Amino acid sequence: MSSAQVLVGLDVGTTGVKGVAIGAGGEVAARAEAAYELSIPRPGWAEQDPEDWWRASEEVLASLSEQLESGGTLAGIGLSGQMHGLVCLDAERRVLRPAILWNDQRTGEECAEIERTIGLERLIELTGNRALPGFTAPKLLWLRSHEPDIYARIRHVLLPKDYVRLRLTGELATDAADASGTLLFDVARRVWSEEVLEALEIPVEWLPRVLESPEVSGLTEAGVPVAAGAGDQQAGALGVGVVRPGPLSVVLGTSGVVFAALDHYACDREARVHAFCHAVPGVWEAMGVMLSAAGSLRWLRDALAPGAVYEQLTSGAARWQPGVEGLSFLPYLQGERTPHADPHARGAFVGLSLVHDRGALVRAVLEGVAYGLRDSLELLRDLGVEPESARVSGGGARSRLWLEIVASVLGLPLELTAVEEGAAYGAALLGGVAAGVFSGAEEAVEACVRVRDLVQPNPDWRETYEHGYARFRALYPALRPLEQM
Numbered sequence: 001m002s003s004a005q006v007l008v009g010l011d012v013g014t015t016g017v018k019g020v021a022i023g024a025g026g027e028v029a030a031r032a033e034a035a036y037e038l039s040i041p042r043p044g045w046a047e048q049d050p051e052d053w054w055r056a057s058e059e060v061l062a063s064l065s066e067q068l069e070s071g072g073t074l075a076g077i078g079l080s081g082q083m084h085g086l087v088c089l090d091a092e093r094r095v096l097r098p099a100i101l102w103n104d105q106r107t108g109e110e111c112a113e114i115e116r117t118i119g120l121e122r123l124i125e126l127t128g129n130r131a132l133p134g135f136t137a138p139k140l141l142w143l144r145s146h147e148p149d150i151y152a153r154i155r156h157v158l159l160p161k162d163y164v165r166l167r168l169t170g171e172l173a174t175d176a177a178d179a180s181g182t183l184l185f186d187v188a189r190r191v192w193s194e195e196v197l198e199a200l201e202i203p204v205e206w207l208p209r210v211l212e213s214p215e216v217s218g219l220t221e222a223g224v225p226v227a228a229g230a231g232d233q234q235a236g237a238l239g240v241g242v243v244r245p246g247p248l249s250v251v252l253g254t255s256g257v258v259f260a261a262l263d264h265y266a267c268d269r270e271a272r273v274h275a276f277c278h279a280v281p282g283v284w285e286a287m288g289v290m291l292s293a294a295g296s297l298r299w300l301r302d303a304l305a306p307g308a309v310y311e312q313l314t315s316g317a318a319r320w321q322p323g324v325e326g327l328s329f330l331p332y333l334q335g336e337r338t339p340h341a342d343p344h345a346r347g348a349f350v351g352l353s354l355v356h357d358r359g360a361l362v363r364a365v366l367e368g369v370a371y372g373l374r375d376s377l378e379l380l381r382d383l384g385v386e387p388e389s390a391r392v393s394g395g396g397a398r399s400r401l402w403l404e405i406v407a408s409v410l411g412l413p414l415e416l417t418a419v420e421e422g423a424a425y426g427a428a429l430l431g432g433v434a435a436g437v438f439s440g441a442e443e444a445v446e447a448c449v450r451v452r453d454l455v456q457p458n459p460d461w462r463e464t465y466e467h468g469y470a471r472f473r474a475l476y477p478a479l480r481p482l483e484q485m
Contacts, residue, residue, distance in 0.1 A: 006072035009428030012053050012081030012161045019060035020424040026448025032063035044105040047098035050087050050163045057164050076435025078427035079229030081161030083181040086139040089156035096150050100139045107138035118199050128187040128267040128275025137183035157206045169218025172208040175228035179210055180276035188265040190277055213279035214433035227434035230279035232423040238279050239426030240391035240417045241449035243441050248387045252396025256293030258376035260286050260385040272339045273379045280441045286383050288338035288376020293369045294396040296331045300365050314399050316359025322464040324360050326351040329368030339375045366402050370409035371472040377410055389413045408457040409465045416453040
């Protein structure tokens with residue numbers, strides 16, 4: 001890769017598009033963002049206009065180009081984005097309605113219908129997952145029942161980033177990693193599942209061709225190759241160097257993720273962790289997701305200290321010893337996905353006393369989130385994953401105290417990489433493979449991803465956190481709604 005070549009990654013997120021341009025050796029040459037709104041037509045619904053994604057992508061690409069000026073030649077583009085969203089197009093490839101997003105909760109009845117129709121055990125065998133409201137397939141069934149006129153006009157179904165691809169290249173395509181989150185994909189075989197499609201009466205002709213993430217999906221008008229790309233979590237894992245079994249990817253974002261790359265397909269029999277294809281050909285992943293990680297800390301700040309900076313909160317937490325004198329926090333503020341798959345679970349502080357102050361509450365939140373991540377790690381261990389370290393990213397990774405707590409609860413050293421651009425960075429690496437700059441994802445990571453810091457578990461905290469985790473696990477059943485007990 002000559003110093004004049006530039007690779008761009010676009011991440012089509014829930015709040016906006018983030019873009020990054022990287023140069024020789026993976027150094028960041030330019031950054032840009034463009035925001036858009038989230039529409040909530042009814043409680044529990046979440047929608048966006050795909051045209052907003054394209055407008056924001058154009059703004060980001062223009063900003064990156066302006067920052068680079070004549071400093072480089074665009075060699076390749078990679079795409080990443082929010083998973084599971086449903087984009088419906090007619091025969092002329094026009095958007096039929098706002099996209100229904102990953103965090104939309106309207107499809108509970110359709111999820112039950114899918115599991116009845118196919119059978120839960122068979123569904124997990126075929127797709128590696130159970131039916132969850134966020135996935136794409138239940139959204140299609142909802143449209144068939146509630147908006148039959150729209151459903152009758154569907155001729156193409158895309159995921160969010162794939163609509164941006166269509167506008168960039170004119171091509172209808174997706175990748176195996178992102179397709180894994182539709183509940184219409186045979187994850188083990190890396191193809192659309194004919195059995196699921198037939199059972200749900202969804203035409204296979206609606207679905208785009210499937211490529212591996214580094215493959216060229218099309219060219220821009222200027223002739224720049226665009227990689228097939230990946231979902232945001234797969235691209236983010238690639239961006240911190242998780243391409244083969246070895247280090248985990250741990251994300252301390254609004255939600256929390258523990259991600260392991262696998263050299264073979266494997267899934268939990270109860271689908272308590274997701275089984276997806278990774279962004280690396282011939283590699284799969286197992287991923288646990290907790291819904292309120294750094295989101296729990298943001299909630300606490302907004303409730304108790306609006307406007308406070310997070311450093312103020314964590315400095316107060318640092319004055320408390322591990323275990324916070326018996327105070328525990330369960331981070332189920334909007335239900336939970338891993339390990340409980342329980343939308344009705346609710347959060348709680350347990351063990352409050354007059355001695356506890358705001359700093360104690362903050363420390364309990366930091367520890368409760370770490371225990372939630374430990375839940376996912378234990379399920380990955382049940383699948384044979386035995387990591388020696390983890391690469392950590394996300395906004396929560398800016399807190400040294402939180403990193404030390406997470407490292408101590410997981411019993412793993414946490415590595416921080418030099419570049420913190422997340423999924424957009426991983427997408428840029430995929431763009432480099434598509435452009436022929438790198439021979440594959442492994443070479444891209446070898447050339448570009450570097451560890452800059454290491455946080456070790458605190459051995460003095462181990463016993464306290466082992467007891468704390470056991471207590472955390474015992475508290476969940478008491479938090480289910482009365483009608484479920």
